[in-house]
Amino acid sequence: MNCTQPTDITFSLKGFAARGGLTHHHVDGFGIAFFEDKACRLFIDNQPAYRSPVAEMLKHYPIQSKNVIAHIRKASQGAMRLQNCHPFMRELWGRHWIFAHNGELKNFRPSLNGDYQPVGDTDSERAFCHMMQMLRKRFPQSQPLLPLLFDELADITEEIASYGVYNFLMSNGQALFAFCSTNLYYLVRQWPFSVAHLIDTDVAIDFSDVTTPDDRVAVIATAPLTDNESWIQLSPGDLMMFEQGCLMQSVKVTIEEAVQEANAKETVCV
């Protein structure tokens, strides 16, 4: 979620947490990160989201945030341990960065110089450490303007996406970056707001009751969370940057045809 005003995610979380063991089989851990300015708090649990005490607490604690990334895990690489739970967090340029990956990279062993080292043993955390390392190498002093950062991110993403399925969400608390390797959808909720109804649990909310005309919220997910709103499907190779609840920039990253074909054959979790 990326918004123009600090917003709570309790509605979406009700549907999303159900996918962690009730309506979907993502039972190998759960995590959610809430930015507040440059800092981020990250809640992870190696219990399935649908019965995690942490998820339960968050459903009733309306933390206000402009950037939220949540993840439910179905383990592909790496055991079901806390250190393998997404999202992952690192600090770069005096900001926290958060990363969650859906997919699987084959034989991806980047040369890590020690700036960022994985704590667990997932392909996902290796990819994140590599991205952080490359961004720091390219801009060693401080964070560049977001369009410049986005261009560099596109180059790094192209490199990593050649290793397999690499849908990801990433944020530094200012912008939310979303990459579609196989599956990703988004929608922007803005004035005039209306009723949204969750797919995974029979809960609806009338956003016109709880918003102002200045609110704008982008929600990005592996699969639509509601059944009565128009979700836009991304195409493989789409890298997008959301800021203030808007799609601010989009670029097509080249994914080789052979990789696309191989990815299409994968059973990708949704």
Next chain:
Amino acid sequence: MNCTQPTDITFSLKGFAARGGLTHHHVDGFGIAFFEDKACRLFIDNQPAYRSPVAEMLKHYPIQSKNVIAHIRKASQGAMRLQNCHPFMRELWGRHWIFAHNGELKNFRPSLNGDYQPVGDTDSERAFCHMMQMLRKRFPQSQPLLPLLFDELADITEEIASYGVYNFLMSNGQALFAFCSTNLYYLVRQWPFSVAHLIDTDVAIDFSDVTTPDDRVAVIATAPLTDNESWIQLSPGDLMMFEQGCLMQSVKVTIEEAVQEANAKETVCV
């Protein structure tokens, strides 16, 4: 808390959380970090611990851990914002590191090379970033054996402690490092276990009911948490390393007399 077996901290947390606004005036944030092997999950909240939904959830969710660091904040430097809440977390040598500070450093502006940069604006996070940078500089490739690491930590601590009150707790999930600048106490609970009674709330537990003879738990705190156990007071300059619930190593760090006198005049939060 540092233990030989994964242990839950729900008992101590009941007394500790009360200090965050009920029995003491530490109302400017709350945080607790639980290690599971090399990874750590960190729960922070900028609400006072005694009424934080996060603290409430944790009192009833017995997370098992061998190294736990908790902190309740009374702001001295840095506004009451999430980015200034302790403990702080960084990654070094493929492990999470956690740091909490009690005290205040005056005019401490270390030269940070970018390896670790503060996200917030506290003296505490600056000190932590400096310690991480110095440890990485001294051992760039990988983590040395703990005694070597401890020696280096003593040198860095001596440097920083000359800037003011620097009581700290730090852990990498293997060992817990504790430094007494002005105030710190510890005790080791081991067989034969007995009853402990909290100071801050009228709760007692008979540890002999919930332990095995192999358990051993070291608890380190700014002030004793129980009123019927023998807490050992550290002296200014004591740096200690706890491992497997034991005090494994201890060294006296030199604090200049002028600094000790100035520190003694400070109103230090307990």
